[in-house]
Amino acid sequence: MALTAIDSDDRVEQLILLTERLTDLIARQANAFEARRPHEAAQYVDEVAKLANLYRHESARVRANVALVAQAAPARRQRLVRATEAFDAVLARQGRAVGAAKTVTEGLVRAIAQEVADQRPQAVGYGPGAQGAAYRQNGTAITLNQRA
Template identity: 50%
Template sequence: MTEAAAVNAAARVRQLTDLTNRLTDSLTEESRAFEARRPQDAAASLAGTQDLANAYRRESAQIKANPAAIAAAPAADRTALIRATEAFEAVLSRHARAVEAARIVSEGLVRTIAAEVAGQRGSPSAYGASGKATAGDGRAVAFNRQA
């Protein structure tokens, strides 16, 4: 391969390694926020994380489609990319567990609130002792089982 191809491959690998590290750092911070039961802190960085994730998805798809594009990169650069990817996958797994835990807690809160509201309404009855229809509770509650 030419020297230019090697330089381009090395630059591309370093760029993908940097992108992977930034995405890993962002997911780590979000995971910490979820684990600290402060999802509102994670929400502040959500748009940036999504942008990084989209860029990572595009770059990794291009590399997967054309592995020769980085074949000329030095072994040390490719090894750094592999290590960054392994760290990313570990953090991604941790992040998924934290998000799932937050989802379960949120759904539990919604169920509890819905049950409390339904319990306070009492049981509906169509007619009272006088034979007249009783006034019902005009409030409505919707409960969706998905968060």
């Protein structure tokens, strides 16, 4: 997928629209994480992935061939710069929000795992009277979802 622009002005305008849409979606995701509702961020994942891939592809094209945007009006190029700065700021914000959510989630998983471990019977000694068999009688399993 690539932008199909007729000239530099059209390409810059399309890049502005792409950047602003991506910024808006990522800001919505960051809001959801900050509000401790990560499930709400999930609704944007597919569109963000598609747009981010297009953004990455088009950014690489422009870096490789600056002439694609060089003839655009200076005011339009300045709008693209401002849109890119806003995008960078929202990415940093989302990174902080996701990092905080990850820290909280990892803490919860550790706390649950510790509670389960604390409730397990402790094996004492070896031999016929040992309590090692308690593990077989009270088996406890935890399944962790790596994608969560």
